[in-house]
Amino acid sequence: MLPKEIIEIVDDILPAHGPELVAKALARAARFGRFRAADVRSILAIGTATTEPAQPGDHVVVGLPTAEVRSFDAYRIENLA
Secondary structure, eight states: OHHHHHHHIIIIIHHHHOHHHHHHHHHHHHHTTOOSHHHHHHHHHHGGGOOOOOOOOOOOOOOOOOOOOOOGGGGSHHHHO
């Protein structure tokens, strides 16, 4: 199936969108494991609306409130009323 997909990309998509846009779309498709011509078409159809994943940064450290630790018995139906 890969040769069929490559032929479709080269014969149909490349002339319609140009080598620069197709190369960017192919790079994005490969990064996300999408290898079909339809995937490349979808990426090109979205155009500049796609966001580029950011590089990982620092961990987010947030102080959370503590909660009282209770046993599972505290959640019995009899004890809820």
